[in-house]
Amino acid sequence: MGQEILRAEFYAYLNAVLGSLDLILHEINILYQLGIEERRVKLSRVKSALQNRGTFEVSTQLQSLENLDWYKSLRDLRNKATHNPGMIWTLYLVIIPEK
Template sequence: MQMYSYPSLDAVKTKFVGTIMNGKMTDDQWQKEIRISSIRSKLNHANYHFERFTANYHYDSFREESGHEVLRAEFSAFVSALLGAIELLSHEVNILFRLAIKERHVKSKSVIQALRLNSPESGTLLKLEKLEGMNWYISLKEMRNKSVHNPTMIWTFHSGGNLSGLIFLPDDPFERDSNSTIEVKKYMSKLIEHTKRFIDDVQLSILDDLPS
């Protein structure tokens, strides 16, 4: 699996984890580092499954029984990894802002509520609040739910294709026109782009909001 670079995550790690003495992290360093590295891992997983999807995606591949299953599995893993990366931001923010939310209760909603009390003017809070209304994020959650709860319907419900034999999703979350469609590989590529951009924006806000 190819490993990608994420400069904003590296910058946060450098600022808040700091120098590891004698090759061994303190408990505080480990708690911070594991959250940051987990986000990186999920993004790498998403890229890996996108590459696997692309390698198996060809003319009329969704009509083939075996090809159909491979594409469905890679697509499901892809959207789960992207959503996982975003969900891990809540854990990162909880640790770095010292919100003291218990691990099992760390959710986007609980982190936003805690930030409103502890850091109401923070740019990080503003970024997290805006996420829920973003069309690409709404679409990502819907796709994850469908792939988990009704996987046999992903292509029959969301496809239709065209004369090229490629898969199209009927709703394009990146366009204002609700009647627009989007080819699935382009959809996945844009999801990666938007997710990385959002995570970068949150990391930059964290760097601005918190002292070393």
């Protein structure tokens, strides 16, 4: 029973962290009037539309986020879990000794 709760909480955390980026992408789409259909908003399309409009600073910031290792790892984990609901979850706890 406890493992199912832990899995659900961890999955909810992953979706919240990565979902916040999705929300930001939708806000950028609206703010810069990029015209991307709501269901088609994703990082690559937003970056491309921003570059086409000459808004390189925002596009560059999004690109730098996409290249961060922690972001790639979380995104890949969420994608695997989303597209493979039977996936076995293994959680590792890192214990930092007190000094």
